[in-house]
Amino acid sequence: MPDVVSIVALSLTCFHGCVKGLIVLGKAKHYNRDVTDVRLQTELTLHSLITWAEEAGLTQDPPTLLMSANHAALVPEILGQLEMLLLDLNQMKQRYGLYLQSTTEDVEALYDEDSALGQTDRQRGRTEKAYITIFRKRKEPWKRLRWVTLDDRKFDRLLDKAKSYIGQIEKFLEQAKQERRDRYLELCLRNTILHATGQQELGIIGKEYENAPSRLAIAAAARLKRTRLQLGFPDWAMGSSMTTLTKSVSTSTIVERHDSMNPSTLNVPPKEMKVSMRLLTLSRGARAQPLRALAKYDGRVVLLEWKYVAGMTDPTIFKRVNQVAALLQDLGPTLHSLKCRGFVSDHVAKRYGYIFDLPDDLNPPSHPRRLSTSDTDAMQPMPELRSLRQMLDQSSTPSLNIRLSLAVTLLDTLLNLHTSGWLHKELRSDNIILIRRTEYGSGTTRDDLSTYSVFIAGYVYSRLDSPGEMTEPLKSELEADLYRHPSLLCSARQSYHKSLDIFSVGCTLLEIGLWSSLRQILESHSTIGSKSTESPLPERSMSDPTLVSTNALEEVDDELHKSRAEPSRPDLMGLKHELLLSHLAIQRPRLGKMATQKSSLTEAKRSMVMRSLEAAMGKRYTTLIEEFLAAGNMIKETKSDEHEFALDLEMRARDIVQAIAEAM
Secondary structure, three states, X not given: OOXXXXXXXXXXXXHHHHHXXXXXXXXXXXXXXXXHHHHHHHHHHHHHHXXXXXXXXXXXXXXXXXXXXXXXXXXXXXXXXXXXXXXXXXXXXXXXXXXEEEEEEEOOOOOOOOOOOEEOHHHHHXXXXXXXXXXXXXXXXXXXXXXXXXXXXXXXXXXXXXXXXXXXXXOOOOHHHHHXXXXXXXXXXXXXXXXXXXXXXXXXXXXXXXXXXXXXXXXXXXXXXXXXXXXXXXXXXXXXXXXXXXXXXXXXXXXXXXXXXXXXXXXXOOOOOEOOHHHEEOOHHHHOOOOEEEEXXXXXXXXXXXXXXXXXXXXXXXXXXXXXXXXXXXXXXHHOOOEEXXXXXXOOOOEEEEEEEOOHHXXXXXXXXXXXXXXXXXXXOOOEXXXXXXXXXXXXXXXXXXXXXXXXXXXXXXXHHHHOOEEOOOOOXXXXXXXXXXXXXXXXXXXXXXXXXXXXXXXXXXXXXXXXXXXXXXXXXXXXXXXXXHHHHOOOOOOOOHHHHHHHHHHHHHHHHHOOOHHHHXXXXXXXXXXXXXXOOOXXXXXXXXXXXXXXXXXXXXXXXXXXXXXXXXXXXXXXXXXXXXXXXXXXXXXXXXXXXXXXXXXXXXXXXXXXXXXXXXXXXXXXXXXXXXXXXXXXXXXXXXXHHHHHHHHHHHHHHHHHHHHO
């Protein structure tokens, strides 16, 4: 067996050849067709190889192979086969029917502006060094290639073979290194989806990972983003914050790329999603529900969600309702949402109703036609619908595993929704719904969460994550306001953005951890909550001036002190803002004795809530909640890019909660 030094040296030589082959293949031009798909698939394969080399130690100085001696001995042979596959043009033509010609043009720059694979600055720093080192060590110029014959299926076969070689050496890494590499690849892919402005690359990512169990969420997010673009929503503002794998700028390339993605070519009107109101059947109980109910549409059980509007003649609102329905029509399971069939218009009540199909396993079984309608209805009880908010009030605390499962469901949805560039705007426990079939003779109780299927609902105000996108005013109810960041409760309307969704999710994760509603949490941890009787929360209109609670967090704290003169019921909004104040990364200085007392009170309140959460869920879960509540302030204080900050935080939160659940 060769010595370790020889194995590493040979592996490094073959690795450099593989990188050269993938770079040159990705830069190959074609006479008369766009090769964006070829370039992106090649970049994904190259990125996979580079990240393997980083974890294996091959890019270190000096290089090494961080694996067992038996595995290390196999690396040069596998990399050698991959190198031959990528550099032998004759073999490529004979075995795969792909004909490439070498040109006299040199590859003068390692990066191209039209690279489709997105990375953050931090990500790019890891891979850039490896690329530059290999490029500078080339002994002769790399020649550009030009496609003569290019067949997509045959090219897929070639890349599948290349990926199989990389897959073999990936298995030689320790489990921890494989997981770190997988997370890095996921972060890169999500960043690519987030900043993508063309449908083609999104289609490639969606197709590339649709059959990979560990990458189904990536495929779903790519498909959702592609649907966005098909509906006519190219998000040009996002492109300015993206750092790609590319460096050099070619004016002609930029013009060509942007012309190919002109908004006018993407703005294909969505199909009409409005459906007939006459096919909708509402029971007496469903009619009594103003926001959400189970109903029947064309004989099948559906979920109905109402969106109330000021007037039914506003074309902008109608267009948005149609767009949201079209977007929700083909959601993947990773978004834990129901498929939207369409919407109905109720002109009398001034509202639109989104209709969502239930999965087959939640629909009552069909019965023979000989039964009368009344008999059939009697034999087909409606499924049971409850919200997480109801369960928090009515059920006993479920097991830690069930609570962690709910948290993962919520975090998964947030991550994939934000990756696709879509904002929910109403992520709270009232919009996490639980549905189960009602079976006669069932021995389970209504509070058994393991018998329910969990879905995210409440998409009635969803919109694109784009500064230019219109923000509808949210209908204000005091309890709903508890989940909203203080900046949303100011008199001046402002654009909704990701950190506001994150804040709402932080509040909901707090509820899941303590298994109590946010209102109850605030009341039970207040100095006046135990002295007052619970009073109903009044509903307020969007124009109610009492909604204005802060323009700055200090003003909220001042109003809180004044409210203590009214001992009749807790100032829930003030208590919520106290909780927020305690999570600021930088406490603003205060003057005077009263200010010191208020600051101490705020810290004491935070300690009680977070100590309770830590006792129930552990320190790591509690720290995540604190980060979610403080996300907006941290972005401002650190001047971070919100999209990159949110992506990193949401992925990390999901991974941590999953790890806690797996350790149970």
